[in-house]
Amino acid sequence: MEILINKDVLISALQIINAVTDKSSVKPILSNFLLTTRDEKDGIDGKSCVEFSATDYELSIIGKFPADVKKHGSICISARKVFDICKEFQGNEIHIQSTEQLWIHITSGASQLKLPSVDVGLYPQTTIEELPEKVGTTAEDLKKFIHMTLFAAQTNESRRNLMGVCLSILDGKTTRWMATDGHRLAQVISQVNEISSESTSEVIIPRKALQEVTRAVDLLKDTLELSFNDRTLQFVSPLLTLKTRLIEGKFPNCDPIIPKDNDLQILVDRERLINSLKIVSLISSEKLKPVKLSILPNILKLESEKAEYGEVNDEIAIEYSGELFQIGFNAKYLLDVLNVLSGPQIRLEFKNSMSPCLIRDVSDETFLSVIMPLRIEW
């Protein structure tokens, strides 16, 4: 194999690939990646190209990148070493050539690198499959769906079925993205470009795949296709494909938890509320930063616990003329929601001090979040 590749192309390809190559030395083979040349009919815009591919068995990434292919073939080498060293090369063009003794010569300008390679047959191959269920969307929308839900997913392993985002096909045009950890929930219901599904499907996509697809979103072209069955999901765009195993198990039915008749509603400036929650929660060294919200005539008052280490309170102007209402929250859960929204105003919808609170972005009807209140005694 022999290719000439632009340095910036090589570096950005390896930045994507390095997300799945193994940095621990538990499975040394997984610290490598596959580089394979592709001919004109399998290339980019009718030209031959190179394909980068790496996997950690859970998540696989395959991408095509432009290169001047001198001699077809494929190699398997250390992703970290090629990335670290080629990043420092001064030239714009990098020449990569394999030898018969499995040594790879990489040169650029006056710099020469010789790396040992691994027999390509030893590396786990990833193939893009034809899967029955399909959802077509834009890269920008996909990034938004992930950003606005993933924060609510569970991070510890106690309930594996909550450790990702549940994608449901509601009808021929609408998808629902939902995550919850039992204390809070986030949901986006949004129309997408295209759905081709044989049944009302529901899959749970693991956190890592969602994080990496977000990171790679600039390399995904404008529109992409999610294709899946009950075990595997692929994010497919013309040049880049991410393929992930799905989380097994059933996602709980959260519809009964989403309140329907929370009549006590207030509008609050989002950034001011973020600021106020920080002020009031920073005093506490507890992980659950308890905060009390009091809704007074035209004032939303936030208070910390009254403790020996100190206490804080803050007030935000709102429009409200009803009765006094008080409710407690974990400030971190409120901050997590507010930080993924982008509109200037949010709506808080309450029923009573024991019932879950609904949070909406006034400028974005597709989103809602539910947070369970905290029992407070001060």
Place this chain on the structure above:
Amino acid sequence: MEILINKDVLISALQIINAVTDKSSVKPILSNFLLTTRDEKDGIDGKSCVEFSATDYELSIIGKFPADVKKHGSICISARKVFDICKEFQGNEIHIQSTEQLWIHITSGASQLKLPSVDVGLYPQTTIEELPEKVGTTAEDLKKFIHMTLFAAQTNESRRNLMGVCLSILDGKTTRWMATDGHRLAQVISQVNEISSESTSEVIIPRKALQEVTRAVDLLKDTLELSFNDRTLQFVSPLLTLKTRLIEGKFPNCDPIIPKDNDLQILVDRERLINSLKIVSLISSEKLKPVKLSILPNILKLESEKAEYGEVNDEIAIEYSGELFQIGFNAKYLLDVLNVLSGPQIRLEFKNSMSPCLIRDVSDETFLSVIMPLRIEW
């Protein structure tokens, strides 16, 4: 005590102070700082002000900052909590008031913070002393002296007398700053504004004090005075003083180590050499990144070890027409020196493959560094 203080002033004061307040909870009293009002004759520009003071017993920081003093007094409170919470306050002015029950009320706009305070008498007091030896310099020069030597000081505790920078007064106008860890050495010999010393003095200033004085250098006015005896050193400027214990022990005499007759000299582009050293050293996973330098006609060649994990070499154009010369180094030591220099060209001065190498910045005669070679066998 009651004051009004500008938020930005309070935050920048606490950023300095927090360098010495204790984040561990081993000595809880040291997580606090002292805030004391000063009257007109002890204030700033004839106006009353506030003094912030904190210590970790090794290093103490005392700074004066403008504030509107309503009622004189002093308080001792948590530096971290005041910093974290006041940073989020929306208002420009912060009102701080003590109560008789040792509670401190801090308010700004609609935000109110109540913190417990500690009896001022329990906190270790720092006083600025009159010390016999004095060196006057500019803040900019001091920063440079520290930056260009501290990197060579020892970081582990095996030889405590090498864990700082040695300041020597050479004559009535000249100071020498020197650090070494036994493998490399860095020295700056520079004239200063003023020296008043009774004897040829030499002190070893610990790393932390040097790091913090560098961090605080913008708050030190243009010129400042270092005053010291054999136990204590103070960096004194009109508004800010850092006081540190000195390292006990004698600094070794390094003069015999500095080569006088290294006749084989080459000029090299500094940034190109940094880049080349990175390329060649990144292949190795060892901590001591061994690299071989070969001086060929008009070429400086850098090579890594030839190992099973791969090998790299790189070439830099130089002007040289003498004999072939080869020498090994720890690439990290070379990089550390090159990174503190600022000139475009450096001079490497060699004698033979076993003797220390001298490194100079062509545009700065005050500096030199010595690096011991590494025995290489490839």
